[in-house]
Amino acid sequence: MKISVKWLGDYVALPPSVDELARKLTAAGLEIEGVERPGEGLRGVVVAQIRESVQHPNADKLSVTQVDIGGSAMLQVVCGAKNYKVGDRVPLATAGAKLPNGMEIKQAALRGVESFGMLCSAKELGLTEDSSGLLILPPDAKLGAPVAEALGLDDSVLEVNVTPNRPDALSHLGVAREVGVVTGAALKLPQPKLAESGTPASERVKVRIEDATRCTRYAARVVENVTIRPSPTWMQERLKSCGVRAINNVVDVTNYVLLEYGQPLHAFDLDKLAGQEIVVRTAGRGEKMHTLDGKERALDPDDLLICDRDRPQAIAGVMGGGDSEVSQGTTRIVLESAHFVGSSVRRTAKRHALHTEASHRFERGTDLDAVIPAVDRAAQLIAELSGGTVAPGRVDVYPEPKAARRVTLRYGRVERVLGVAVAEAECRRILGALGFKAVEEGTGQTTYDVPRARVDVEREEDLMEEVARVYGYDNIPARLPRGLDTLVPEPASSEAERRLRHALSGAGLNEVVNYSFVAPKSLEVLGAKDAPIALVNPLSVEQSVMRTSLLPGLLENLSRSVRHQVESVGLYETGRAYYRDAQGGQGMRPAAREVPRVAGLLWGLRGGGRSWTQKDARMDFYDAKGAVEALLHELHVTGATFSSAERPAYHPRSCAQVALADGTVLGHVGEIHPRVTKALGLPEGVFVFELDTEPLYSASRLVAESQPLPKYPAVLRDLAVVVPVELANEEVRRVILEVGAPLVEDALVFDVYTGKPIPEGKKNLAYALRYRSAERTLTDVEVTTAHQRIITEVNQRLGAALRA
Numbered sequence: 001m002k003i004s005v006k007w008l009g010d011y012v013a014l015p016p017s018v019d020e021l022a023r024k025l026t027a028a029g030l031e032i033e034g035v036e037r038p039g040e041g042l043r044g045v046v047v048a049q050i051r052e053s054v055q056h057p058n059a060d061k062l063s064v065t066q067v068d069i070g071g072s073a074m075l076q077v078v079c080g081a082k083n084y085k086v087g088d089r090v091p092l093a094t095a096g097a098k099l100p101n102g103m104e105i106k107q108a109a110l111r112g113v114e115s116f117g118m119l120c121s122a123k124e125l126g127l128t129e130d131s132s133g134l135l136i137l138p139p140d141a142k143l144g145a146p147v148a149e150a151l152g153l154d155d156s157v158l159e160v161n162v163t164p165n166r167p168d169a170l171s172h173l174g175v176a177r178e179v180g181v182v183t184g185a186a187l188k189l190p191q192p193k194l195a196e197s198g199t200p201a202s203e204r205v206k207v208r209i210e211d212a213t214r215c216t217r218y219a220a221r222v223v224e225n226v227t228i229r230p231s232p233t234w235m236q237e238r239l240k241s242c243g244v245r246a247i248n249n250v251v252d253v254t255n256y257v258l259l260e261y262g263q264p265l266h267a268f269d270l271d272k273l274a275g276q277e278i279v280v281r282t283a284g285r286g287e288k289m290h291t292l293d294g295k296e297r298a299l300d301p302d303d304l305l306i307c308d309r310d311r312p313q314a315i316a317g318v319m320g321g322g323d324s325e326v327s328q329g330t331t332r333i334v335l336e337s338a339h340f341v342g343s344s345v346r347r348t349a350k351r352h353a354l355h356t357e358a359s360h361r362f363e364r365g366t367d368l369d370a371v372i373p374a375v376d377r378a379a380q381l382i383a384e385l386s387g388g389t390v391a392p393g394r395v396d397v398y399p400e401p402k403a404a405r406r407v408t409l410r411y412g413r414v415e416r417v418l419g420v421a422v423a424e425a426e427c428r429r430i431l432g433a434l435g436f437k438a439v440e441e442g443t444g445q446t447t448y449d450v451p452r453a454r455v456d457v458e459r460e461e462d463l464m465e466e467v468a469r470v471y472g473y474d475n476i477p478a479r480l481p482r483g484l485d486t487l488v489p490e491p492a493s494s495e496a497e498r499r500l501r502h503a504l505s506g507a508g509l510n511e512v513v514n515y516s517f518v519a520p521k522s523l524e525v526l527g528a529k530d531a532p533i534a535l536v537n538p539l540s541v542e543q544s545v546m547r548t549s550l551l552p553g554l555l556e557n558l559s560r561s562v563r564h565q566v567e568s569v570g571l572y573e574t575g576r577a578y579y580r581d582a583q584g585g586q587g588m589r590p591a592a593r594e595v596p597r598v599a600g601l602l603w604g605l606r607g608g609g610r611s612w613t614q615k616d617a618r619m620d621f622y623d624a625k626g627a628v629e630a631l632l633h634e635l636h637v638t639g640a641t642f643s644s645a646e647r648p649a650y651h652p653r654s655c656a657q658v659a660l661a662d663g664t665v666l667g668h669v670g671e672i673h674p675r676v677t678k679a680l681g682l683p684e685g686v687f688v689f690e691l692d693t694e695p696l697y698s699a700s701r702l703v704a705e706s707q708p709l710p711k712y713p714a715v716l717r718d719l720a721v722v723v724p725v726e727l728a729n730e731e732v733r734r735v736i737l738e739v740g741a742p743l744v745e746d747a748l749v750f751d752v753y754t755g756k757p758i759p760e761g762k763k764n765l766a767y768a769l770r771y772r773s774a775e776r777t778l779t780d781v782e783v784t785t786a787h788q789r790i791i792t793e794v795n796q797r798l799g800a801a802l803r804a
Contacts, residue, residue, distance in 0.1 A: 001162045002036075002242040003175050006155040011176035013185040018156045024182045025160070029469045030169055036157040038241070039148025041126060044097025044105070047141045047150050048075070048119070049089045058111040065119070067092055070144030078115035083133030090134045091120040091147040100126030127151075138233070152237035167364035168453035171262030181433040181470055190260070192376040195383070196392040198224060204391055205270065205334050210281040212399040214304050214344040215316065218280055219371050220395040221335040221379040222270065226250065226388035228328050235385075244357075249385040250326045250333060253378050255357075262453070263337060263366060263374035264358035266306075266314060267382075270332040272324040275309030278334070280316065287312060290322040291354075303348050304340065317345035317362040318354050333382070337375035339368045365455035368402065404437075404449040409463045412444050417461065418468050420476045430470045431463065496635060496697040497574065500598060503634035507627040509570040509600055514553030516578065517543035522552035525679045527648025530579055533592055546578035546592065550599035551649065551688055555672075555680055558603055562683060568604035568619075572627075574693065597667070599690040600627055603683065621654045624669050624687035628658060635700035641730050642669070649676055658691060660699050667691035714745065715771040715783045720803040721794055725754065725763050732765055732798060739793040743778065743786050745770045764803055 005018055015021045022032040048067040051074060056062035063082075066074040069092060077092065084090060093105045094117045105118050118124075123131040125147070141150040148154045160175065168174045173189065180187040201222040209215050230236070231252040239246050244255050254265040270276060283299035289312040290296050299305070299312065306314040314320040317340040326333060345362040349355060372394070379390045409431070415421045428438070431448060440447035450457045457463065468476065501511065519542045523532055532545035547553070550573050561569050579593040602624050606617045625642065632640050639661025647655055647668055655670035669689035677684050723732060729749050736747040751766035758764050769790075771783050794800045 001160045001170055003158040003160055003172060004155055004238055004241045005158060007172055007238050007241070008176055008179065011173060011188050011190075012180045013183070014179065015183060018158075021179065022158060025158070025175070025178060027469075027472060027474070028178055028182050030166070030175065030178055031161040032158050033161045034159040036159065038155060038157070039146070039151075039153035041098075041100035042146065042148040042153065045091050045093045045099075045120065045125065045147040047089055047137060047143055047145050047147055048092035049143055050084055050086050050119075053079075053084075053086055056111060056113060058113070062111065064113055067117075067119070068143060069094075070142075075116045076114060077117050077119055078110040078113055079119045079134070081119065081121070081133045084119075084136065088134075089137040089139060089141045089143070091125060091137065093118045093120050093124075099124055152233065155237075155241055157241050164364055165456040167361055167366065167455060168262065168451070170361055170364070171258075172260050174262055174453065177433075177435065181430065190373075190377055192373065192380045194376060194380050194390050196390045198389055198391050200393050201391040202393060202395055204276065204332075205273070205395060206275075206277045207395045207397045208277070208279050209397050209399060210279065211304060214341045215280045216339050216341070216400065216402065217368060217371050217396070217398045218278070218336070218338040219375050219397070220278065220337070221375050222332065222391035223335065223379055223382050223386070223388045224332045224391060226331055226333060226382060226386035228326065228330055228386070231385060248326065248328075250330070250382055253381045253385065254335070256381065257374050257378045258357060258361075261367075261370045261374040261377065262361055263370040264317065264361055265374060265378050266320050266336040266358075267326050268313060268320075268324045268334045268336065269326055269330045270334045271330075273308040273313065273334065274311070277309045278313075278336075279307045279309070280338075281305060281307060283312065289313075289315075291315065291319045292322055292325060293319065293354075294322065297352055300348075300351055303351070304344050306336065315348060315352070315354070316340050318349050318352070318359045319356055333388075335375050335378050335382070337371045337378070339366060339371055367451070367453035369452045372396065404452060405458065406439065406447055407450055407457065407460060407463055408440075408442075408445055408447045409460055410445040413460070414464055414467060417464050418476060419479065420471075422467055422471055426471065427467050430467050434466055434470075436463070436466075492700075492702055493693075493697045495702050496700050497693070499634045499700075499702070500574070500631050500693070500696075503631040504572045504598075504600060504627060506634075507570075507630045509572040509602070509627060512554070512557055512571050512573050514550070514557070514573060514575070515543060516547055516576065518545060518547045518552045519543070520545050522555070522680075523548055525676055526551060533578055533580055548577050548579060550575055550577065550597055550690060551601075554599055554601040554688065555682065555686070558601060558686065559680065559682055566604070568607075570600075570602050572598065572600040574598045596693045597690060598631075598693050598696075599688065600624065601686065601688045602627070603686045618685060619687060620685075621656075621669075621671060621687055624689050625656065628669050628689050628691070635696065635702075637696065637699050637701075640666075643728055643730055645670075649673055654687075658689070660695065664695045664699075666696055710772060710774070712773055712775075712777045715778055715780075717769045717771065717783065717787050718766060719747075719769055719787070719790065720751075720764055720766040721791075721800040722758060722762050722764050722803050723798060723800045725761055727798060727800075729765060732794065732800070733767070735794055735797055736767065736769065736790055739790045740769070740771075740786055743771045743773060743782070744790070745772050 018035055022035055026032050046069050048069045050065050051068050052066040053063050056064050061080055063079050065077050065079050067077055068074055095105055095107045097105045107116050119134050121131050122128040122135040137150055162169045177187055204222045205220055207218055207220055209218055228248050231246055231249045235252055235256055236246040239255055242259050246252050250267050254267055258264055283301055283303040283305050285301055287299045288296055304316040305312045306316050313324045340362050342363045342365050345359050349359040382388060383390050411424045411427060435451040436448040438446050439449050528548050530548050532548050534545050538544035554571055557571055558569050576594045577597055581593045583589055585591040602619045606619050641659050642656040645655050645657035645668060646652055650670040651673050655668060657668055658666045667690045672686040672688055674684055677686055733747050737744055748768045749765055750768050753764040771778055791802055
């Protein structure tokens with residue numbers, strides 16, 4: 001936002017220097033990113049009047065002039081331009097001046113005639129690219145005055161970085177209020193004085209609001225007998241300093257008041273409005289209109305429009321239409337000053353790729369109380385600059401008047417929150433200067449009406465922030481908050497998660513972070529039974545539902561990697577899956593049931609790719625199972641079991657359920673079903689796992705426990721049994737450990753065999769059993785007795801037979 005310092009001075013007394021003003025505003029939260037000084041390069045250039053001009057005696061294209069700069073003596077200047085006449089006032093660069101183009105002016109003899117300066121063109125002054133002769137100044141320009149002053153360039157322009165939460169600072173009056181607060185100077189608001197005459201405005205134009213939710217107020221003024229002509233120089237200069245191009249006196253006034261009040265305005269040619277009626281409504285299907293930028297726009301039913309009786313005339317809060325724009329023949333105008341809801345304007349502006357000064361302000365929030373003062377101010381200026389007459393009264397449609405927001409400040413909390421004591425009187429002064437009106441007093445507290453321009457102030461802490469920024473952040477001492485002398489212990493789950501990451505990274509998996517939003521089809525293809533939660537306003541159909549599994553994101557990662565010809569992929573992710581909750585959103589209950597999980601994916605060549613040190617072996621089920629076992633080992637979770645299971649997303653031959661020793665199911669590990677890989681365009685041989693982390697972390701042992709080395713030797717025995725093919729290894733192992741307790745330390749399966757001479761439908765399982773006592777060295781008789789008991793129980797319970 002560009003703010004003219006000269007213009008700002010109309011409303012408030014300014015500090016002695018621009019740099020001090022910039023420093024004070026920045027300290028108060030309005031960061032000044034830069035200061036432009038348009039007249040900086042015109043030092044030494046003054047207003048001069050040509051009193052005499054004669055032909056140069058030695059050059060046909062040069063003239064010798066005598067110029068007056070307001071002193072007692074004339075200056076002789078040699079000039080090559082021909083577009084002036086005696087009596088004209090022109091810029092004179094005196095000896096010692098340095099022009100914007102780098103030229104340094106010196107006293108010199110030109111073809112034998114002394115010249116004491118240079119008469120300048122607009123191009124030489126850096127004002128334009130046109131070099132067609134001298135710049136002719138207004139006849140009332142003061143002789144000897146700096147030319148920057150004569151051209152209105154003796155100004156400084158502040159480049160203010162206005163954050164989105166402070167739309168009140170998008171105007172000169174808004175910034176002037178800030179200046180008054182930090183300097184203590186009084187704010188001088190414009191006081192429009194209208195000379196009304198003729199037919200009342202209510203009889204000239206009718207206004208009807210059909211969508212009062214998105215247009216909360218619409219005011220209109222009528223000005224008749226206007227003459228369209230250029231604006232006066234002072235207004236053009238102010239608009240130009242703020243980066244706005246002058247057009248004509250009516251349009252320039254609407255832009256001027258916009259920059260003054262921050263309230264967007266629009267002027268319609270009243271004679272071009274069908275039925276002399278204004279209707280605020282949404283667009284009909286198939287409607288189109290031509291906007292002021294010369295483009296025809298297809299309107300959306302969500303677009304809010306300003307229409308006449310027959311057709312659209314403006315896109316509300318964004319841009320006017322070409323059909324009713326002010327032109328050279330306009331004699332009667334209707335001034336619009338309205339308040340539109342920011343979200344509505346934002347959607348429309350984004351939809352049509354239109355970002356205007358008006359939409360920029362409406363999107364962030366405009367001052368509802370500025371609607372009337374702004375339209376009155378504009379009517380006054382238009383009447384003065386165009387010779388028009390203002391129709392008595394105004395049309396003001398305000399369907400549902402809104403009360404100001406009220407916030408209570410407890411002065412005792414200010415010090416506790418800010419960390420510095422600010423006197424109650426100082427708090428009152430600051431808030432009062434910012435426009436907050438005290439409406440109710442209590443013991444140690446005051447309730448304030450919040451100015452409608454301050455859309456960012458909603459609660460008590462916002463008032464404290466206002467006090468803090470004006471009081472000065474530099475005045476707040478730096479110290480630690482109270483109560484932090486002891487630190488709250490870190491949750492055990494945080495350490496468990498760190499160890500989980502360490503284990504999976506050690507297993508060769510890389511962590512990824514995917515969106516929680518997925519496409520419905522990516523869950524359907526996995527055979528998900530739970531209906532996912534759909535988003536109300538998704539970015540795209542590919543991110544339209546909340547995930548009920550972490551696998552879709554990992555499979556998409558694999559797809560992208562395969563397209564880039566990666567030979568080996570190992571990934572894992574920790575995150576949440578989301579499920580519907582019938583009671584979700586009631587009271588303090590979350591809207592959805594969130595389940596923390598970890599998932600991993602492995603595919604491709606084992607060892608990261610091709611290598612001369614090993615064969616091109618591909619990863620299989622045991623690589624995924626090994627990654628799960630690695631994280632269980634890292635978390636010291638013992639007794640976990642892997643048992644056959646069937647899941648829609650997994651290959652029936654390669655899926656295991658992972659459970660804790662107490663039977664709590666953690667999740668599954670296995671190979672993705674070929675049906676799924678085909679549907680997703682993925683290669684086969686994709687192995688994944690997905691586990692719930694809450695029960696996993698609960699079962700973990702994070703404090704290290706030492707165990708002494710065994711004092712007595714172990715005795716090793718092998719056991720080979722023939723069992724039915726469908727019998728799981730874990731069932732046999734469970735019986736061995738149960739019957740062999742307490743002497744059997746471990747039972748490890750080291751061979752699985754089917755085929756001759758093993759009967760059809762049977763398999764051979766070979767176990768290595770380790771016997772040990774913590775109290776003595778076992779005898780051969782004790783081991784043999786325990787071993788025989790195990791053989792007997794396995795045969796009786798499981799129908800197994802000792803392999804011969």
